[in-house]
Amino acid sequence: MSRLTIAGLVTSALLAGVAFAAEEPNADAYREMTYGDRDANPALLVIDRGEELFKEKRGPKNVSLEQCDFGLGAGVLKGAYAQLPRYFKDTDRVQDAESRLLTCMTELQGFTVEELTKQTFANDKRNEDNTDLEALTVYIAAQSDGMKINAPAEHPKEQEAIKVGEGIFWRRQGPLDFACATCHADDKKRIRLQNLGNFSKAGVDVQKTMSAWPTYRVSHAAVRTMQHRMWDCMWQMRLPDAQYGSPMTVALIAYLNAQGKDGTYALPGMSR
Template sequence: MQAYRAALADKDGNPGLLIIDMGEKLFKTPAGPKNVSLEKCDFGLGPGVLKGAYAQMPRYMPDTDRVEDLETRLLHCMVTLQGKDPAEIKKHRFANEAKNESNTDWEKIVAYVAYQSDGMKLSMPTAHPKEREAIKIGEINYFRNVGPLDFSCATCHGETGKRIRLQALFNGLDPQQARDVMGAWPTYRVSHNAMRTMQHRMWDCHWQMRLPDIDMGSPRTVALIAFLMHQADGVKLDLPGMRR
């Protein structure tokens, strides 16, 4: 396992770089009923500014009056700028590993936008009350037991040394372990043959807890991401990540 993990650390051999290139093309290509690109999308640093934007998300967005992560904001831009139907976007948000599907356009674009913060330090803003509120709500939900298994996020990710089979589980309450994970996401999952986003991670964890499909960009997912990003504050982003 150690040799396997060492091999994954070689970024030059990361297939995620190809997915990022595809995402750049999609990002800059006019699409949707309005036939415009996403190049004027404002991820919090101004329209069209991508450099460093992901490193400062989730963040409060005045035009929507809510805290948004990268994917929630991307959805907003696809709807407002391109005129796309949010329900249709959500139908094709994640590649189905059971069907050996390749990455969706959504995952490619998310990977591209996030990559523009590669090498920068993660620093989620906390100046606005709603940003601090999101972190607190995320922390509460991290410990909240739900579903038929009576699980919380902390059930698997609240102690050091836990594992499922050969997979070690990170402790999100340990800042260093949180940095190791959050600093390398979005990540290329070798076992999925696909790039995976943080909203996919939220969806997958909820599915494994035997909960109904959670809506992409729901307040719960954004709050959980805000909490984990805050836990990982200061980490230097190493994107794209690569995991088993």
């Protein structure tokens, strides 16, 4: 194919993209145009790797993660992600999938938190593969595909986490005086092609977002987890890096899942 032909195709694609953005700035339509078939989602390859890592005997103790309890009993993954974050008696705190994963990898397998969190996310600028933590998380999450968001809120610490998360959502902070609500507390707000859902009220917007994570981000060529979403949003607010699996990030996820209760998971998701 000649360079002229390639240039013509690129120009046509760009013009089509401009027209699409002008007429229908909709992330769902973008996903459909890019990867309409869920079986073509590259995240499926990462899920396969996550399953291998989950079942492989690893770490100083040379054991698998098959005895990890994500809230429904040791080794039970079916539906577990749909009921996270939740309170765990052994740690006496509310944990999401990723902070719970850290607990199991340190307690069961003998890894240290320092070595596990040395690199938590793939660097898309270097075209890196997803990290072990990302692969494990998307595998665990995928076992709740088609289920309802249904994190418990009966324990006092679960209720506290939701309230703390709500406070974080509205709190203006940092050099830009931003809050999560700056972008996510109004209807029909967007940036470029991306719709910015209104998460200040329970309903479709927040359900649609929370039910699609972990997601394969086309622009990153990598799977991204909810902990990455928290880190990335805070980075864009020019706040210090959020600690992976910290109580703050878990509380914010707990609030968002409470707002998105009863949304149906479609995992792995796909987004721009």
